[in-house]
Amino acid sequence: MIIQLDQIRELYIEAFRWFAPKREIPPIHISFYPYIGINHTIRIRDGQIFVRIGEICHEMPLPCHKGLAYILVGKLLRKKIPAGARAVYSAYIKSDAIREKASASKRARGRKVVTTSKGAVYDLDEIFAGLNLQYFGNAIPEPVLTWSANKTYRILGHHDATHEHIAISRSLDSRDVPKFVVEYVVFHEMLHIHHPTQHVNGRKYNHTPAFKRDEEKFAYYTEAERWIERNVRRLKREAKR
Numbered sequence: 671m672i673i674q675l676d677q678i679r680e681l682y683i684e685a686f687r688w689f690a691p692k693r694e695i696p697p698i699h700i701s702f703y704p705y706i707g708i709n710h711t712i713r714i715r716d717g718q719i720f721v722r723i724g725e726i727c728h729e730m731p732l733p734c735h736k737g738l739a740y741i742l743v744g745k746l747l748r749k750k751i752p753a754g755a756r757a758v759y760s761a762y763i764k765s766d767a768i769r770e771k772a773s774a775s776k777r778a779r780g781r782k783v784v785t786t787s788k789g790a791v792y793d794l795d796e797i798f799a800g801l802n803l804q805y806f807g808n809a810i811p812e813p814v815l816t817w818s819a820n821k822t823y824r825i826l827g828h829h830d831a832t833h834e835h836i837a838i839s840r841s842l843d844s845r846d847v848p849k850f851v852v853e854y855v856v857f858h859e860m861l862h863i864h865h866p867t868q869h870v871n872g873r874k875y876n877h878t879p880a881f882k883r884d885e886e887k888f889a890y891y892t893e894a895e896r897w898i899e900r901n902v903r904r905l906k907r908e909a910k911r
């Protein structure tokens with residue numbers, strides 16, 4: 671059974687209401703994050719709550735998610751966490767299967783190519799935040815943003831809706847690439863979140879007319895398109911190094 675993020679979000683709303691019945695509930699964004707081992711984070715930014723649940727808990731049953739929701743929201747609000755919440759969550763975390771997964775993920779750490787949002791030149795988190803404010807009124811929930819492990823050139827950006835993940839080609843993390851080009855590629859991937867895939871008669875449509883109209887609203891649309899057209903061959907050459 672696959673638990674929907676919406677179902678998990680409900681639990682955080684419930685926990686928030688339980689700890690702070692009189693406070694207005696801020697927008698809450700839930701995502702899974704490829705943390706090493708067992709790790710989760712909750713934070714408030716611009717009046718919105720961002721919860722990142724460790725990938726390891728992807729198959730955690732809903733009642734344990736409820737326990738985790740009370741733990742994280744309680745920590746955020748500096749309230750006493752109910753013992754029942756801890757009990758139901760730790761029962762899951764302490765299970766053999768999860769312990770095994772956690773140590774396997776730690777073992778894999780050394781081999782894994784570390785991908786982060788901070789490149790040598792450009793910081794994707796910063797670029798995302800700027801675009802989100804300028805073009806989307808901060809409405810796009812922050813996905814996992816990473817530079818690709820390899821310098822791909824054919825695909826400059828990729829959005830994975832299932833994992834809420836945007837990967838940008840590392841070939842763009844260079845002083846030779848103008849910032850507006852990186853912004854344009856991130857902007858394009860953000861539009862995929864803003865305009866989810868349309869299914870019509872069994873066909874999938876990603877770049878709908880509405881998507882394309884919005885894409886042209888990018889301040890440097892023409893310049894960015896032109897730059898990519900002129901430089902793709904050079905990126906391709908560099909990618910082979």
Ligand SMILES: [Zn+2]
Nearest residue numbers: 858862876877
């Ligand atoms: Zn696209």
